[in-house]
Amino acid sequence: MTTEQQVLDRIERARRRAPKVREERVTLAHGAGGKASQTLIDDVFVTAFRNPALEALGDGAVVGVGVDGPRVVMTTDSFVVSPVFFPGGDIGDLAVNGTVNDLAVSGARPLHLSAAFILEEGFPVADLRRIAGSMAAAAERAGVAVVTGDTKVVQRGKGDGCYITTAGVGVLERQDALGPAEVRPGDAVLVSGPIGEHGVTVMLARGELDLAADLESDTAPLHEPIAGLLDAVPGGVRMMRDATRGGVATVLNEIAVGAGVSIVVDEAAVPVRGPVAGACELLGIDPLYVACEGRFVAVVAGDRADAALAALRAHPSGAEAALVGRVVADPPGLVLLKTAFGGTRIVDLLVGDPLPRIC
Template identity: 70%
Template sequence: MTTDQREQEVLRRIERARGRPARLRDERITLAHGAGGKASRTLVEAVFLAAFHNPLLAPLEDQAVCEAGGARLAFTTDSYVVSPLFFPGGDIGDLAVNGTVNDLAMSGARPLYLSAGFILEEGFPVADLTRIVGSMARAAAGAGVRIVTGDTKVVERGKADGCYVTTAGVGVVEHSFELGASRARPGDVVLVSGPIGDHGTTVLLARGELGIEGDVESDTAPLAGLVSGLLDACGAGVRCLRDATRGGVATVLNEVARDSGVGVVLDEGAVPVRPQVRGAAEILGIDPLYIACEGRMVAVVEAGRADAALAALRGDPLGRGAAVIGRVVADPAPLVVCRTEFGGTRIVDVLVGDPLPRIC
């Protein structure tokens, strides 16, 4: 098969698995369209995928894997609109670097180059910009990438919120494993690389809207090293990697369930959650499974490689809190269900609405 035939085959397979094309009924954009859940997915499928229709975009992974000049590249982008711009453990600059580095890393790529586009509001303090840019430089050095190209636009007062940053990233894919949300199989094991919900909870508390304070920091961190260790240990036994950002672990697993046509059973007691995150989540009435992380990933791994995967993750400082949290099942597909600590079972549905806007 030629590359083109292979790509068309991928496209047909994805379209078959997804069934009927999504239809967007909303007339106006709502915050839910940016939440990473059900409304986001419908917008992406009905508007973006329908128009840009191509086999490289169609898998809707966090990055595209594509060929250029004989090299196999990963390419990704994210816009960052987090509010507030600065929070315990990081700022929009760290997020903009680590988030894009992680989207590359989840394909197993080695991140190389980043671009940075700034949209600044007239009147934004230069000292704040300098601080953000300094964070980006440190985060880039920490992740081993270089910021090689950029752009700055300024809009009038009241047409932005201080500073928005959009980064894109290019990495090189040096392995030949296929990773993706459509590759999970019944029997596979689901791991998470550490306690979940730290980032989202931190940003929320930093806004002061809850009227509570908590001793929690964003987990923003670059995960390429962690991924590399995992792939070294488990090779093609790794089915799928996703960083659990907007929409949290619940959203990642719902996408895996849908794209692979499988079910996922979580063991609630096994999911690592810090007490302060659990406390804030209770006050908010939100399940920690839906709260964004910025330095945690979900890995779906062949059962026979589960121990090796856990050991590889725990051997890395960024994966010390890794845990097996569930397994992939044939039925009930495409649902994610959670065995509670009291012996019950509840459905962990796709996110509807946006309980935590502008978290990243």
């Protein structure tokens, strides 16, 4: 047995073991979207709430309404970004766009949102008005309404200004089956635009680093380019995910493990703008792991890749969409990156959190 095969076998044995949280207390890594997050979710929450809709662990849960009623998608998300205002957006439009996008990548047309606010005593009312205004504008752009919500205030020092939790409901109007079970060898992997801009923008906005770059967050609703993609290649889209916490690398790992396939990515094909690449290089961060808030990954049938790419590029937000990789059969459950130097390396899930609180 070769050394490479021994390594692959060890990885497979580790993945077959039931996840178990070994820490006695929650750490920041448990909220980073990597291995620690997945272990916490599987060991604590899936174990406690186990049901078929939850176990899919998608961006949203598909549920039925009555016997002959419509199929709807439900999703929920919390936003704790710091600072709450950053170039290109704020926590308000981030919350709306993030929830709309979770519904859209699940194949649903977004309809209604709820919004719950956790406010710290002393938070400026003027800032709260600005955030609410951003949410209203984002909801109008996405064609949704914020129809219910809640507000709580905690003592000074017991929070961090403003946290927002949103939930969303959308309706499935197409018959497309989307999910890891649909992914198969030969499929193409697309990214809807340059990656990493949100995470790097927020990191620089904190002012903790002596770096400057002409960057804005990519926060944006994705329902329109996704609808255009689904219309252009009916039955040809296997699954989609928006690349938020953990970035594109985490999404690709989730797809590979869920589908039992391998994904081979061409590093040179991954769209990364110069300022993002430069900042990541200085900080020793791989752009593949940096969060986006207006980009998604789509797996499409290999023979429909050109049509899918053209459909994405027809929308302004997808003008720089790219085909970045292919799905292959082996080794199952792994993401492999063909580097610019001609080598190949494994792109695994992160254990820690290089960029805390970016969404």
